[in-house]
Amino acid sequence: MKIECETIGVVHSPFQQAEGTPIQPARAAGSVGTVELDARYVDGLADLAGFSHIILLTYLHRAKPFSLKVVPYLDTVPRGLFATRAPSRPNPIGLSIVRLLGIAGNVLTVEGLDLLDGTPLLDIKPYFGEFDQPGDVRCGWLEAVREHEVVADNRFAVAGSEESHSSK
Amino acid sequence: MKIECETIGVVHSPFQQAEGTPIQPARAAGSVGTVELDARYVDGLADLAGFSHIILLTYLHRAKPFSLKVVPYLDTVPRGLFATRAPSRPNPIGLSIVRLLGIAGNVLTVEGLDLLDGTPLLDIKPYFGEFDQPGDVRCGWLEAVREHEVVADNRFAVAGSEESHSSK
Numbered sequence: 001m002k003i004e005c006e007t008i009g010v011v012h013s014p015f016q017q018a019e020g021t022p023i024q025p026a027r028a029a030g031s032v033g034t035v036e037l038d039a040r041y042v043d044g045l046a047d048l049a050g051f052s053h054i055i056l057l058t059y060l061h062r063a064k065p066f067s068l069k070v071v072p073y074l075d076t077v078p079r080g081l082f083a084t085r086a087p088s089r090p091n092p093i094g095l096s097i098v099r100l101l102g103i104a105g106n107v108l109t110v111e112g113l114d115l116l117d118g119t120p121l122l123d124i125k126p127y128f129g130e131f132d133q134p135g136d137v138r139c140g141w142l143e144a145v146r147e148h149e150v151v152a153d154n155r156f157a158v159a160g161s162e163e164s165h166s167s168k
Numbered sequence: 169m170k171i172e173c174e175t176i177g178v179v180h181s182p183f184q185q186a187e188g189t190p191i192q193p194a195r196a197a198g199s200v201g202t203v204e205l206d207a208r209y210v211d212g213l214a215d216l217a218g219f220s221h222i223i224l225l226t227y228l229h230r231a232k233p234f235s236l237k238v239v240p241y242l243d244t245v246p247r248g249l250f251a252t253r254a255p256s257r258p259n260p261i262g263l264s265i266v267r268l269l270g271i272a273g274n275v276l277t278v279e280g281l282d283l284l285d286g287t288p289l290l291d292i293k294p295y296f297g298e299f300d301q302p303g304d305v306r307c308g309w310l311e312a313v314r315e316h317e318v319v320a321d322n323r324f325a326v327a328g329s330e331e332s333h334s335s336k
Contacts, residue, residue, distance in 0.1 A: 001174070001175045001288055002172055002173070002174050002175075003172070003173045003174070003175060003227050003288070003290075004170055004171070004172055004173075005170070005171045005172075005173060005259045005261070006169070006170050006171070006258065006259065007169040007170075007171060008258045008259065037250075041236065041249075041250075041258065043236040043237060043248065044236040044237075044248045044249035044250045044251075045248050045250055045251070046237065046247060046248030046251065047247040047248045047251035047308060047309050048248055048250050048251040048308070049308070050251070050306065050307070050308020050309060050311075051251065051306060051307060051308045052302075052304060052305050052306035052307075053302050053305055054250075055263065057225075057259070057261055057263070059171050068209065068211040068212040069211060069212075069214065079214060079215040080211065080212045080213050080214030080215045080216055081212035082205075082209075082212045082213055082216050082222075082291075082292040082293070082294070083212075083213070083214065083215035083216040083218070083219065083294050084294065085293055085294070085296065085299075089291055090174065090176045090209065090291070091173045091174065091176065091225070091290045091291050093173075093225055093261070093290060093291055095223065095225070095263070095293060097299070097300060097302060099302070120169055120171070122171075122259045122261060123250075123257055123258070123259050123261055124250040125250070125253055125263060126250070126251050126252065126253065126307070126308065126310070127302070127305065127307075128253065128307055128310060129305040129307055130307070130310070131253075131265070132265060132300070132301075133300075133301045133305075134220075134221050134265060134267070134280075134295070136220060137220050137221055137295065137297040137301075138218065138219060138220035139218070139219060139220075139294070139295075139296055139297055139298070140215060140216070140217070140218020140219045140294065141215050141218060142294070142296060142298070143218075
């Protein structure tokens with residue numbers, strides 16, 4: 001079944017190309033940019049300023065065609081696509097949890113952007129700590145990578161290489 | 169700009185109508201259902217079983233036309249649409265964080281479903297505790313409602329009324 005979405009705004013970020021774009025908001029501290037909501041939706045921003053974090057759903061317009069197995073930039077082994085946050089997916093919809101710094105009219109200033117400049121916006125949702133932070137979380141292959149990072153001698157080299165790619 | 173998405177599966181849940189559907193996965197503990205991924209994508213599920221929680225992006229096919237101000241079911245005051253998780257939005261894309269109980273072929277059994285039976289699936293992402301749980305979270309109007317609930321005499325009546333609607 002095909003579904004039509006209409007973009008409701010655009011992301012302005014410091015990142016012009018995938019190389020150098022942080023792989024996740026959590027790795028993008030200090031990456032400040034703006035989200036420009038189409039002016040006709042501005043009334044929908046009421047009450048949002050009270051939230052410290054918001055969820056951006058975006059259309060990852062520069063994503064390449066997807067493969068069902070991908071090597072995540074945080075790992076060296078091919079993993080099932082749906083066990084990764086790789087941008088190339090059947091529906092390349094990005095999910096970014098960013099810190100909301102301020103709202104002026106239809107423009108939101110946010111920190112923690114992991115998105116390319118010009119990324120089309122599909123939705124803004126408030127981040128609800130109560131609903132969006134389940135307890136007792138296990139993270140499969142990612143935990144194994146993390147353990148390896150801690151003990152590896154070359155962990156800083158690995159970290160540097162991660163930062164040079166975009167793979168949310 | 170219009171964007172075309174293609175559904176990649178369907179959610180099977182116990183909920184046939186909005187009335188009685190939990191408003192959020194966090195309120196839906198025990199609501200077990202399945203996510204049936206189209207068989208052609210099954211190889212993308214490799215490595216996902218190691219994750220305790222997954223994020224479902226869905227098309228909320230029964231959402232009504234949106235308004236820019238809505239009264240959330242958790243509140244009594246009209247709020248800006250983007251400060252709520254109401255299903256009726258410019259792009260009615262649902263975000264559900266659910267517990268993954270098991271995977272058999274192309275069928276995922278999950279707990280915490282807040283979705284209507286037959287909801288089309290757009291994406292499955294692993295829930296990364298590290299990336300998806302920012303610290304220092306403030307939740308605007310929701311916190312005020314929570315404080316009120318704690319002190320209110322009729323909080324159980326309020327809670328019961330909340331449960332009878334769907335408003336993620």
